[in-house]
Amino acid sequence: MNTPNPSMSLTKPEAFDLSTKQRIYVAMGMIGLIILALAAFNVTFPYRPLALTTALVLIALGAILFANDLYLGKMEGIKNDGVMFKSISSRGIWAWISGIAFTSFYILLYFRAEWLGLAKEGAENTGLVALFDPLSKLLNGNPASQWFVYGTLYTLAILVFGYKFLLKYRNNSYQRLRTFSVMFFQLSFAFLIPEFMSRLNSESFSLPYYDLKNIWPLNYYNFEQYRVDDFISAGNAGLALLIFGLLSIFVITPILTYKYGKRWYCSWVCGCGGLAETAGDSFRHLSDKRQFAWKIERWVVHSVVVFVTLMTTAVVYSYLGEDSSTYWLTKSTFLIGVGSLLTIVFALVMIFKREQLAKDAQYGAIGYFVIIMVLIGLHYFNGSDLFLFRAESLRQYYGFLIGAIFSGVIGTGFYPIFGNRVWCRFGCPMAAILGFQQRLFSKFRITTNGGQCISCGNCSTYCEMGIDVRAYAQKGENIVRSSCVGCGICAAVCPRGVLKLENDGLKGRINSNDILLGNDVNLMDLVNEK
Amino acid sequence: MEHIVIIGNGISGVTTARHIRKLSDHKITIISAETEHFFSRTALMYIYMGHMTYTHTKPYEDWFWKKNRIELKKAYVEHIDTDAKSLKFADGDTMTYDKLVVATGSKVNKFGWPGQDLKGVQGLYSKQDVDQLEADAPNNKVCKRAVIVGGGLIGIELAEMLNSRNIPVTFLVRESSFWNGVLAEGESEMLNRHIKNHHIDLRLSTNLKAIKADENGRVKSVIIEETGEELACDLVGLTAGVSPNIEMIKNTGIKTDKGVIVNKYLETNIKDVYALGDCAEQQDPAHNRPPIEAVWYTGRMMGEVLAQTLCGNKMAYNPGHWFNSAKFLDIEYQTYGWVFGKKRRPDYEQHFHWKHDDDTKCITIAYHKESRQFLGINTFGIRMKQVVFDQWLTEKQDVDHVVSHLKKANFDPEFYAHYEKDIQSAFEAVLQRV
Numbered sequence A: 001m002n003t004p005n006p007s008m009s010l011t012k013p014e015a016f017d018l019s020t021k022q023r024i025y026v027a028m029g030m031i032g033l034i035i036l037a038l039a040a041f042n043v044t045f046p047y048r049p050l051a052l053t054t055a056l057v058l059i060a061l062g063a064i065l066f067a068n069d070l071y072l073g074k075m076e077g078i079k080n081d082g083v084m085f086k087s088i089s090s091r092g093i094w095a096w097i098s099g100i101a102f103t104s105f106y107i108l109l110y111f112r113a114e115w116l117g118l119a120k121e122g123a124e125n126t127g128l129v130a131l132f133d134p135l136s137k138l139l140n141g142n143p144a145s146q147w148f149v150y151g152t153l154y155t156l157a158i159l160v161f162g163y164k165f166l167l168k169y170r171n172n173s174y175q176r177l178r179t180f181s182v183m184f185f186q187l188s189f190a191f192l193i194p195e196f197m198s199r200l201n202s203e204s205f206s207l208p209y210y211d212l213k214n215i216w217p218l219n220y221y222n223f224e225q226y227r228v229d230d231f232i233s234a235g236n237a238g239l240a241l242l243i244f245g246l247l248s249i250f251v252i253t254p255i256l257t258y259k260y261g262k263r264w265y266c267s268w269v270c271g272c273g274g275l276a277e278t279a280g281d282s283f284r285h286l287s288d289k290r291q292f293a294w295k296i297e298r299w300v301v302h303s304v305v306v307f308v309t310l311m312t313t314a315v316v317y318s319y320l321g322e323d324s325s326t327y328w329l330t331k332s333t334f335l336i337g338v339g340s341l342l343t344i345v346f347a348l349v350m351i352f353k354r355e356q357l358a359k360d361a362q363y364g365a366i367g368y369f370v371i372i373m374v375l376i377g378l379h380y381f382n383g384s385d386l387f388l389f390r391a392e393s394l395r396q397y398y399g400f401l402i403g404a405i406f407s408g409v410i411g412t413g414f415y416p417i418f419g420n421r422v423w424c425r426f427g428c429p430m431a432a433i434l435g436f437q438q439r440l441f442s443k444f445r446i447t448t449n450g451g452q453c454i455s456c457g458n459c460s461t462y463c464e465m466g467i468d469v470r471a472y473a474q475k476g477e478n479i480v481r482s483s484c485v486g487c488g489i490c491a492a493v494c495p496r497g498v499l500k501l502e503n504d505g506l507k508g509r510i511n512s513n514d515i516l517l518g519n520d521v522n523l524m525d526l527v528n529e530k
Numbered sequence B: 001m002e003h004i005v006i007i008g009n010g011i012s013g014v015t016t017a018r019h020i021r022k023l024s025d026h027k028i029t030i031i032s033a034e035t036e037h038f039f040s041r042t043a044l045m046y047i048y049m050g051h052m053t054y055t056h057t058k059p060y061e062d063w064f065w066k067k068n069r070i071e072l073k074k075a076y077v078e079h080i081d082t083d084a085k086s087l088k089f090a091d092g093d094t095m096t097y098d099k100l101v102v103a104t105g106s107k108v109n110k111f112g113w114p115g116q117d118l119k120g121v122q123g124l125y126s127k128q129d130v131d132q133l134e135a136d137a138p139n140n141k142v143c144k145r146a147v148i149v150g151g152g153l154i155g156i157e158l159a160e161m162l163n164s165r166n167i168p169v170t171f172l173v174r175e176s177s178f179w180n181g182v183l184a185e186g187e188s189e190m191l192n193r194h195i196k197n198h199h200i201d202l203r204l205s206t207n208l209k210a211i212k213a214d215e216n217g218r219v220k221s222v223i224i225e226e227t228g229e230e231l232a233c234d235l236v237g238l239t240a241g242v243s244p245n246i247e248m249i250k251n252t253g254i255k256t257d258k259g260v261i262v263n264k265y266l267e268t269n270i271k272d273v274y275a276l277g278d279c280a281e282q283q284d285p286a287h288n289r290p291p292i293e294a295v296w297y298t299g300r301m302m303g304e305v306l307a308q309t310l311c312g313n314k315m316a317y318n319p320g321h322w323f324n325s326a327k328f329l330d331i332e333y334q335t336y337g338w339v340f341g342k343k344r345r346p347d348y349e350q351h352f353h354w355k356h357d358d359d360t361k362c363i364t365i366a367y368h369k370e371s372r373q374f375l376g377i378n379t380f381g382i383r384m385k386q387v388v389f390d391q392w393l394t395e396k397q398d399v400d401h402v403v404s405h406l407k408k409a410n411f412d413p414e415f416y417a418h419y420e421k422d423i424q425s426a427f428e429a430v431l432q433r434v
C-alpha cells in the first residue's frame, strides 16, 4: 500500500538534490567511514589514536554540518520535503547500497568478528578492532572487542543523528526532550557506565557487563547462569544489581507503563528505540501500513514473547538445583512460581479485560496454554531435554535467530528498506509485554480532536510502527494500540492539530464514534448510542 | 434491492456510501472520472512536496471496496436522464439507478483572464492538476518563476509546494492583506510577514490583467493590472477560489443556481435525486453559514446525514457549531464558532486579539459587545480542543469565562510552553482601558 516512488536513478528529481555544501559534508563523513573500512582491511595506521580520532570526528562533523545546512536556514516546522523522492529515503539505489553495507557489517560483527581484527585468546587485536584499542583502554583499561567497536559507533550514531533530529524537530518540545533522553541514556547507561563498572573488576570481584536500562526480556541473557553466579559472587553490589534486574521487569516497568504507556521505555530510554528514532528517523515512513502486516505483527511478536519466556525459564531451570544448597530457589519451586505468576496474570486479564481484548483473546489463550504445557513438560522430563531441545541449544537458537538475525541484521541493517522499527514492531519481546499492558492497563492514549481530521494521511505515513493512525483519527476515535511507542511523530506532522499524546483516566479511553463532532447533537447521540 | 448510484468519489460521496453500507444492504455504485479509488484531496499538496505518495493519500486500502460491496466505476457521466432514471457515460455506456446522489465537487474559478487556458496555466484541484504541475514545474531550472493568482487557502498551499522545490514564487493577492476577507486584521498581517519570511514575493492589492504566451502557446509572462508591469514566468497558478462543478447537471431537469439546489434534506427538485458536498447549494442555509460550503468536514457531515435519509430514517442536515482549520506554511490555524473579518463583521461583534512576540502565534476571540457572549475564536500556532469550544458555544458562555478557562481548551503536545497567563493578562489590560 505504501511503496514510495522508488527512484532508482542517482540524480532525479533535481529539485531535491544535495547542494554542493551538503555534498562536501557527506564526503567528510564518508572519509571517516573509509578510514574505518581501511582499518578493517588491515591497513595499519602509524598512530592509531590519531587515526581513530580523525575518523570519528570526521563522521560526527560531517553529519552535524550537514544537519545545520539542511535545517538551520529554514524556519521551524515540519521538514519532510522530498522524502518520497530522495533515493536514500525512498528505497532507491542509495537505500539498497547502505542497507547492504549495514547488513554486511552486522553479519561480520555477529559471525566473523575475527575478520574485523578481533584477536584470538591472548593475542593482540588487529584491523578495525585494534583501531579502537586506545579508546577502550582509556575507558575500561582493556583492549577493545568487536562489541566495544559496535558500542562506540552505535553511541556516536545516536548522538550525531540525535543532533540532526533535534534540529529537524526544534519546534516541538516533546520531540526535543525525548531525544535528549535517549541520547543521555545511550551515552551514560549503555556506554560509559558499564565501561567504568568493568574498571572496578578485579580477580576477586567481577560484575557482569550490565547496561542497567537494558531490561529482560530485551536483555534475554540477563538471568543466565554465568551472570547470576557473577552477581551473587560479587557480594552486596552484585546482589543489588540482580534484584534491580528483577524489579525492573516486575515492578518498575508495570508502574511506569501504567502511568505513561510504553513510550517511557521505547522512545525515551531504550537503545534500540534510540537508534531507530535518531539514525532511523529518515526511514520511519517505510513501515508497512497494510492491515495484513498488522496481522503478521501480532503473530510474530507474541511468538517471540512465548519463545523468550520458555527459553529463559528453561535456562534458569537447568542450573537450579533439586535442593536449596546452591541456590535457595529450587527447580520445582521455580517452575511452580513461573506457572502461578502466568496463571494469575492470565486469569486477571480474562476476568477484567475480556471485552477489550476481543479477537486478541485467542492469541493470549494460545500463548498461555503453550507455556503451561511446556512447564509441565519441563518438570516431567526434568529439564535435561525439552522436547528434544536442550535448554542450552534453545538459548543458542534464540540468541542466533532473535538476538542476532532479527534485531541486528534485519532490524537495523535494513532500516532503509523496511523502515526503522522492524525489530521493535515484529520482534521485540519487551515491546510486546509493555504493549500488552499499554493496551489493557495504562493511562496513555492518543486523543483525537473531534471532527478536525482531514484524512490527509501524514500521521499514518510517518508512523514508524505502521499504525494506520488516520483510520482512527478520521472517525474521531482515540488511538489505543499495543504497538504504539509514543514517539509523537504522528501528532507532530499532523497539519491540523488533531492528535495529542496524553496520560489521562481510564474512563472513556477507548471510544468509538460513528458520527463525528460537528453535526447536530441529536444525530450524534442517536447514531453513536450502541 | 435498491440501486443507489453516487456520482463523485470524494469525501461526500464516499462517506454517503460507507454509511449506507453500515445501515443497509442496498446495491451501491460510486462513479468518478478522476481516480479509481478515493483519495484525500486535502493531501494533494503533499504528493508534490514529496511528503507522501499518491498511495499514502488513500484512506482505505484497495480491497476495502470489494469487501464492503461498494462497486466502483471509473467513467465520466455525460448526461442524466431523470425520467428514465439512467446515466449516460462519455464512452457511450449507460447505467440505471433507483436513487441518485450527485457529489461532483468543485472546479477551479477562472474569471475570463486573457490567456487563462494557455499551457503552463493551471489550477490546483484534481489529481491530474498535481500530475500536470509535476510535469511543468519539476524544479527551478525548468520553472524559473511561478506566479500564483488569488490569495486563499489553495493559493498559499500552492506557494508552499513550489517553495519546497526552491522555485521562486510571486503571489498576487487582490486584497490589501492576505485573506483579510475572512481573517481579522492582526492575523492577516502576521501571515503577510510569515509569507515574506519564506522568501515568497507577496504582492498585495494586486490584480492579474493578462497572461502572455510564447510562440509555442506556453505561458511566458503575466501583466499586472495596477502597474502594467510584465513578470516573466513559466507557470501560472490560478487559485482564486472554486465553484460547484455542475456543467453536466445544467442540461438536466435538476434545478441549479450556483450549485445544485437542495433543501435541508439534501433533496433536489427531482424525486430520488440528492446532492451534497461542494456541489450543493442550500436553499436556506443554517444561521451564518454560506449556502455553498466547500470544505471537507461539511461534505463528510452531509454524507453521514444523507445515508440516514437514504436508508429510511429521514434526517435534515443540521450542522452544529462551525469549525474549520488550515495551515499557512508553518502556522496552523483552527477556528471555532464565528470570527468575522472586517468586511462581514456585524456591529455587535467585538474582538480581543493577542499575539505572541515571536510573530507565529496569535488568537482572536469574538464576543458580543453588550451581552459579552462568546461567539468564536481563531487560533494560530496554538492547538485547541473542538469539544471544549463546542460546549462553550452551546452553553453560551461569556468571553470572561472563556478567557479564564482557556487552559482547558489547550491541545498542544506535552511540554509545550503555555500562553494562557499571557493571554489573560492581556485581556485584563484591555478591560481596564475600556
Ligand SMILES: Cc1cc2nc3c(=O)[nH]c(=O)nc-3n(C[C@H](O)[C@H](O)[C@H](O)COP(=O)(O)OP(=O)(O)OC[C@H]3O[C@@H](n4cnc5c(N)ncnc54)[C@H](O)[C@@H]3O)c2cc1C
Residues within 6 Å of the ligand: A454, B007, B008, B009, B010, B011, B012, B013, B031, B032, B033, B034, B035, B041, B042, B043, B044, B045, B075, B076, B077, B078, B103, B104, B105, B106, B124, B125, B126, B154, B157, B245, B248, B276, B277, B278, B279, B293, B294, B295, B296, B297, B299, B325, B326
Ligand atoms: C488543494 C486543496 C486543499 C484543500 N484543503 C482543505 C482543507 O484543508 N480543509 C478542508 O476542509 N477542505 C479542504 N479542501 C476542500 C475539500 O477538499 C473539498 O471540500 C472536498 O474535497 C469536496 O469533496 P466532494 O466529495 O464534495 O467533492 P470532490 O472531492 O471534488 O469529489 C468529486 C468527484 O466527482 C468527480 N466528478 C465530477 N463530475 C463528474 C462526472 N460528470 N462524472 C464522473 N465523475 C465526476 C470529480 O472528478 C471528483 O473526483 C481542499 C481542496 C483542495 C483542492
Ligand code: SF4
Residues within 6 Å of the ligand: A459, A462, A463, A464, A465, A466, A467, A469, A479, A483, A484, A485, A486, A487, A488, A489, A490, A491
Ligand atoms: S501512533 Fe503516533 S506516537 Fe504511536 S508509534 Fe505511531 S507515530 Fe508514534
Ligand code: SF4
Residues within 6 Å of the ligand: A452, A453, A454, A455, A456, A457, A458, A459, A460, A469, A470, A473, A474, A493, A494, A495, A496, A497, A498, A499
Ligand atoms: S490526524 Fe492529522 S495527519 Fe492524520 S489524517 Fe487526520 S489530519 Fe491528517
